Amino acid sequence: MANDDVRHEPVMVAEVVDLLVRGRSGTTGMVADMTVGAGGHAGSLLEAGVGRIIGFDRDEDAVRVARERLAAYGERFTAVHRRFSQVGEAEATGPLQGVLFDLGVSSMQLDQPARGFGYRVDGPLDMRMGSNDVTAADLVNDLPEHELADLLFEFGQEHRSRRIARAIVRARDRARIETTDQLAGVVAGAVGRRPGGPHPARRAFQALRIAVNRELEELTASLPRAVGLLGPGGRVVVLSYHSLEDGIVKRAFRDDDRLRVLTKKPLTPSAEETARNPRARSAKLRAAERIGEAA
Secondary structure (H helix, E strand, C coil): CHHHHHCCCCCCHHHHHHHHCCCCCCCCCEEEECCCCCCHHHHHHHHHCCCEEEEEECCHHHHHHHHHHCHHHHHHEEEEECCHHHCCHHHHCCCEEEEEEECCCCHHHHCCHHHCCCCCCCCECCCCCCCCCCCHHHHHHHCCHHHHHHHHHHHHCCCCHHHHHHHHHHHHHHCCCCEHHHHHHHHHHHHCCCCCCCCCCHHHHHHHHHHHHCHHHHHHHHHHHHHHCEEEEEEEEEEECCHHHHHHHHHHHHHCCCEEECCCCCECCCHHHHHHCHHHHHCEEEEEEECCCCC
């Protein structure tokens, strides 16, 4: 698995390095990578001149892989198993030069069928990024129909949510839905599949993953904490992959009077990058800079 993880290509890495390192003084400072994953962004930042990086991840596998991949940097890189909403001054040893968030599900999580994130390969219907108790199977099999429909609509922006929820309830009345193949089949059966179009279960899987991991709550809680860890002139960079995340970031940057927004409109990947790395296709990057004195 580690070899697969190392092949993971970080999204918009040149833009991240430009914002956090290139052309800026103080590149010997510390950056907190709140979603270190396989260490792709962290490695590029260290290579570009960041003095030290502390990487956080709620996924123990990610922490292990990042430590192995970046071991050559010695004390310049530290990985910590922790949700980014839990990061504070003691862990980050601020003030920081920069903070990076790369949101959503990682390639290495999608590439492990046993984690249950993907609808293209069969696996248990899990979707947990960390050690939380609730799985996607629990939500699919236990939520009342109207709550399941609301979840699909709110977190997946799925306009066929009631039809899908009705089909799920009919299916689970016959037998518990335990695998990704089962769920993907139920969704496809409920709404059909357009030849050449995206998989009809894509939004449902997104919604369940967000709910299982409380991703939007984590992001909302962590952004102001991250800004508080920055020194004057320190920057926060966020990569998001759907409009719900991007909206939270946009509002948080706009409403925080400690920040100067650097990206009036989000940056997006080049056509060349999206052709090379399909995961980058939906990425939006926003950045802001801390003004005034550190808290």
